[in-house]
Amino acid sequence: xxxxxxxxxxxxxxxxxxxxxxxxxxxxxxxxxxxxxxxxxxxxxxxxxxxxxxxxxxxxxxxxxxxxxxxxxxxxxxxxxxxxxxxxxxxxxxxxxxxxxxxxxxxxxxxxxxxxxxxxxxxxxxxxxxxxxxxxxxxxxxxxxxxxxxxxxxxxxxxxxxxxxxxxxxxxxxxxxxxxxxxxxxxxxxxxxxxxxxxxxxxxxxxxxxxxxxxxxxxxxxxxxxxxxxxxxxxxxxxxxxxxxxxxxxxxxxxxxxxxxxxxxxxxxxxxxxxxxxxxxxxxxxxxxxxxxxxxxxxxxxxxxxxxxxxxxxxxxxxxxxxxxxxxxxxxxxxxxxxxxxxxxxxxxxxxxxxxxxxxxxxxxxxxxxxxxxxxxxxxxxxxxxxxxxxxxxxxxxxxxxxxxxxxxxxxxxxxxxxxxxxxxxxxx
Numbered sequence: 001x002x003x004x005x006x007x008x009x010x011x012x013x014x015x016x017x018x019x020x021x022x023x024x025x026x027x028x029x030x031x032x033x034x035x036x037x038x039x040x041x042x043x044x045x046x047x048x049x050x051x052x053x054x055x056x057x058x059x060x061x062x063x064x065x066x067x068x069x070x071x072x073x074x075x076x077x078x079x080x081x082x083x084x085x086x087x088x089x090x091x092x093x094x095x096x097x098x099x100x101x102x103x104x105x106x107x108x109x110x111x112x113x114x115x116x117x118x119x120x121x122x123x124x125x126x127x128x129x130x131x132x133x134x135x136x137x138x139x140x141x142x143x144x145x146x147x148x149x150x151x152x153x154x155x156x157x158x159x160x161x162x163x164x165x166x167x168x169x170x171x172x173x174x175x176x177x178x179x180x181x182x183x184x185x186x187x188x189x190x191x192x193x194x195x196x197x198x199x200x201x202x203x204x205x206x207x208x209x210x211x212x213x214x215x216x217x218x219x220x221x222x223x224x225x226x227x228x229x230x231x232x233x234x235x236x237x238x239x240x241x242x243x244x245x246x247x248x249x250x251x252x253x254x255x256x257x258x259x260x261x262x263x264x265x266x267x268x269x270x271x272x273x274x275x276x277x278x279x280x281x282x283x284x285x286x287x288x289x290x291x292x293x294x295x296x297x298x299x300x301x302x303x304x305x306x307x308x309x310x311x312x313x314x315x316x317x318x319x320x321x322x323x324x325x326x327x328x329x330x331x332x333x334x335x336x337x338x339x340x341x342x343x344x345x346x347x348x349x350x351x352x353x354x355x356x357x358x359x360x361x362x363x364x365x366x367x368x369x370x371x372x373x374x375x376x377x378x379x380x381x382x383x384x385x386x387x388x389x390x391x392x393x394x395x396x397x398x399x400x401x402x403x404x405x406x407x408x409x410x411x412x413x414x415x416x417x418x419x420x421x422x423x424x425x426x427x428x429x
Contacts, residue, residue, distance in 0.1 A: 043424030078354025240371025
């Protein structure tokens, strides 16, 4: 049969098909771009995939599309102003960036936040870990076909963000933790909201497990998919759930405790399979352990200040939630405007010039939902950082993605990318 006149290549028919397999099919591979606008790349991530049919021959992650420049911006602002930048880095877990930055600066200053502030920091960070994992299970389930779990995950996350909004005035990018403590204390009713959440979430997490753990589609798409041995992950510098899912018991909260974590009882979930399903199990168990820590925070939350007493270092102002939003309390405004000229001058200097930090350098790691988040901060003795460099776990963990997907199917690339849980705000900082 003759080829159609407009056919771009010969049309094979049953009569023209050879009896032996067509050997030319595997002589050439195809290179395609997955992203940077793909809905399953979790942000502006581009994966250059080389395919042999449906099989992935090679994978090259390409980053840099977001260009936030947060590290350099911190070096051109005062020490306190840096918090407003770092909180926007990993936008799914802002409290961890705030905590790592402020503890690093506090170590340079040789100070420690009051006990109440430290407990609140831990409590909000663990709630943030749960909120981040809820986004992970919601989006991953959606990408693998479980739409209902996506709706449930975001429903519970909204409840946590309500608490964040009550405490800081914002649902994301809070800038709530400051050098020497917090911007302000928890408002009235915040502790009751946290206790209500502690009663709600255990049952909801159990529902997610009932929906997914034995779901045949979920198991087929995740079990045995994206396996990477622990030795290879260690060589790549991977941390967080993907490392613990490969059998390595490493958690910064245990290895190098910070912010008072040595006072809390919790388990570090570890699995040995090293596949997408094991990473799912680790994250689900981490949410339960975070609830344990939050429960302990509520029980031990002491009374007292949330900022250091030193007027030369403490964040200026005395903020509270009023009828028109968050602002300086009437008592504080009356103090600096009517009662004390020295207090007004000090407030003005701290706002316009900021504090001075003694020369030195420090590296402060914390355990974010994605792994070890580290801040290397250098001071030259002035009122702004000399250097701020961040070890973002999303950036480091992306190195493991090609090892997960090569040899698998294109469809498995979606599951593997989700299992890494990258946030491109941190990658392209």
